[in-house]
Amino acid sequence: MIEKILPTTVVESRIAALAESMLPGKRPSFHAFTYAGDHLVYDLLTGSVLEVSEPFFQVLRGIELREPAGEVRARLSAWDDDDVELLIDELETLHSAGLLRTEDTSRVAEIERLVADSLVQHHPRKMMLMVQSNCNLKCTYCYEVQSGFHSTGTGMDYETGVRSIEFLIQRSGRRPDVEITFFGGEPLLNFDLIKRLVDYSKSREAETGKAFYYQVTTNGTLLTDEIIAYMVEHEFSVMLSIDGPPELNDRHRVDLGGRGTGAKAIEWGKKLVEAQRAAGLREAMVRVTLTHQNSDGAAVESYLRSEGFGRVMLGSSNGRANKNDEFDLTPQDNQRTRDASDQTIAAYVTWLEGRGPRPSEAHNLEQGVAQFLPSLQGPSTAPSIRCGVGRNMQAITRDGKIYPCHRYAGEDAFLLGDLETGLDETKLRDYYDRLLGVKEEHCSKCWARITCGGQCPWYISDEGGAILEPDEESCNGIRGGHERLIYLVHKLRQHGRLQDLRVEVESDPADRSEA
Structure with a gap:
């Protein structure tokens, strides 16, 4: 009662x-x-x-x-x-009449088991190929620097890359198209291998009936005219890591000698975007990592757009649930971000109502709403887990080890198998069981449990293999973000524009859950 x-x-x-x-x-x-x-x-x-x-x-x-x-x-x-x-x-x-009705909880355990079964049996469309563990930068907040992964060796060899492609072909089942994300370290340190693996995958298209697509996440400092031309020719999706103007970017994103990298990344990033536009391709996404020392996302985004980058995604340094450091955003930083978001939303609604100009951030807001809509339509279309971890984000390292995603690379407590012995479905099932178990235990009383999909799985994991309880600060941030999205859904529907939204599949491999 x-x-x-x-x-x-x-x-x-x-x-x-x-x-x-x-x-x-x-x-x-x-x-x-x-x-x-x-x-x-x-x-x-x-x-x-x-x-x-x-x-x-x-x-x-x-x-x-x-x-x-x-x-x-x-x-x-x-x-x-x-x-x-x-x-x-x-x-x-x-x-x-059916509104505000209660949820049938009698089958929670059975549904959780069925969800875990479907996740394990999923035929992935994507794979993250960590072709290079080393990097030419030493970013202060980088989790790979902190974990020592950057020091675990050099690049992947051709044979391992080929076996990885065959692994994706086999795991993807009857899917007609598949995608390889070249990741690192800095993947362009191993650009020759990337070209050879693209050639190999293309040679397998006719026999397998699968079309291959490619994506790369890069810091942009190793781009050349040759590499840009190649990426345009093969229609690569590109994620560029740049944290804003050089004076902000260079606080964290430095080369191995401690020198700033922002000016070079921006110079070559602009050349890439110009070439993509000239070819009629979707331009690269610039992914920003906000930190305590660089937390003004609105200013950073405004600068990047003024430099000609049309697609900007704001991320953040948040450590892990059990471990934070000096670079992570503080509650005060997050509040400033929320205040800026409120101002942007107010400007957007003013435009919807015909009382002001369309704000430059409007496209990002609309993409956020478009990606949120399926989860708002109820449990049947909501994500059980917020991203493609263990499925579309399985990462294969240079030595052929398989991890749930790139962030887990080198953490053998989360190792899911290798190319020699194959994917260990027992380990994958155990991983999902524990992840869903924590979600059920700690998220079942939350009003956002359907729309959320839980916090980043890596964020709530520790190096020893445990899945931890989500932290309240992050949960409050998610709930506040979802209230803003629900409000935008309401306003867009009110003004007859909701049906016009179309999802663009973002290039950020760290935050996707597409089938």
């Missing part, structure tokens, strides 16, 4: 009964919140977003917070009992 204090009036009794029907267990079935003056209710199971009046909001918010009926009634102190009962009548009608 939700009520700890017995109701004393007929109205309070009706409020208590309504609360019990909406929240019979511990799982919330809706979330009521206010953003930019709008009172919104998100129905978890239908994905509906309703704008409601102040009285509706107060009742639903009180019920969601499991307040005693007397406290919920006190939220409506300006209303007499007759008016409150009419309000309860309307809420009961909505509830009986």
